[in-house]
Amino acid sequence: MSMTPPPPPPADPSSSSAGGPPRPHPKGTLVLVLGIVSLFICGIILGVVAFIMGNNTVKEIDANPGAYTNRGSANAGRILGIVAVVLNLLVIVIVAVTASS
Numbered sequence: 001m002s003m004t005p006p007p008p009p010p011a012d013p014s015s016s017s018a019g020g021p022p023r024p025h026p027k028g029t030l031v032l033v034l035g036i037v038s039l040f041i042c043g044i045i046l047g048v049v050a051f052i053m054g055n056n057t058v059k060e061i062d063a064n065p066g067a068y069t070n071r072g073s074a075n076a077g078r079i080l081g082i083v084a085v086v087l088n089l090l091v092i093v094i095v096a097v098t099a100s101s
Helices: 028-038 041-062 072-098
Strands: none
Touching: 028 041, 028 072, 041 072
């Protein structure tokens, strides 16, 4: 009598990054939070940080689109960082103009 070999054990989904369902990029939500916070606190500094991190995160997501899902969050954080920097610079210019008058 011949015996058939047992089937191989199932693959551990946490050990393999290829072939699994896409997951959120670890920095996507962080970039969004930095963009939102930059509108209210330390806009120029946090806005620049959100913009740079957002660019890097979007590039990573675009380089491997099947692995990550939250490109929209990273892009929104990047845009909010730009808006925060522009608004803060506008406020600085307005304050400087009105103070010199």
